[in-house]
Amino acid sequence: MERKISSCERWCEVLWSANDSQIAITDWLGSNTSEILLIRTDQKGYAILIDDEAARAYLTKEEMVGHCYWEALKWEKDGLLRIRAFGHTDDQPLHEFMYEFIFDPIKKSATLVKKESGPRSQAEQKIWASKEKH
Numbered sequence: 001m002e003r004k005i006s007s008c009e010r011w012c013e014v015l016w017s018a019n020d021s022q023i024a025i026t027d028w029l030g031s032n033t034s035e036i037l038l039i040r041t042d043q044k045g046y047a048i049l050i051d052d053e054a055a056r057a058y059l060t061k062e063e064m065v066g067h068c069y070w071e072a073l074k075w076e077k078d079g080l081l082r083i084r085a086f087g088h089t090d091d092q093p094l095h096e097f098m099y100e101f102i103f104d105p106i107k108k109s110a111t112l113v114k115k116e117s118g119p120r121s122q123a124e125q126k127i128w129a130s131k132e133k134h
Helices: 061-065 123-133
Strands: 011-016 022-030 033-040 067-075 081-088 096-104 109-117
Touching: 011 067, 022 067, 022 081, 061 067
Parallel strands: 033 067
Antiparallel strands: 011 022, 022 033, 067 081, 081 096, 096 109
16 A cells, blocks of 8 residues: 655655654755654654754754754664754854754654764764765
C-alpha cells in the first residue's frame, strides 16, 4: 500500500527507526532553512513538524532568524532521535552555531547534548566536514 506522506520542493533525507515504526524526514526547504518531519508508520495522518520549544530555547533570536537548519541525524536506542540545529547568523557580529539534541517523540521534548555557538566557534568547520562526507 502506498500513501503520500510529504512533498518536498528541493530535497529531503529520510531516516527509518530500527523497528520501522517511525520515519524522520529532513526537508531542506530553502537556502536558509530546513525542518524535520516525524511520521508514525502505524497511524494514518500527516507528518508532525518537530518544533520543540525546549530546543529552540537554547538558540538565540539572531540564530533562529539567520540561516538556521534543523537536521535529523540518527535514531538512538529506545526510539529517541538525535537532531541538530546549525547555521550562521545574518547580522553583525556574524557567528556560526551548532547544537545537538536528543528528541523524545513520545514526550515531544528535546535535551541538549552538545553546543558550539558564538564568535570564533569551530561549528562551521564541523558542519561542512560532515556534509562533504555525504
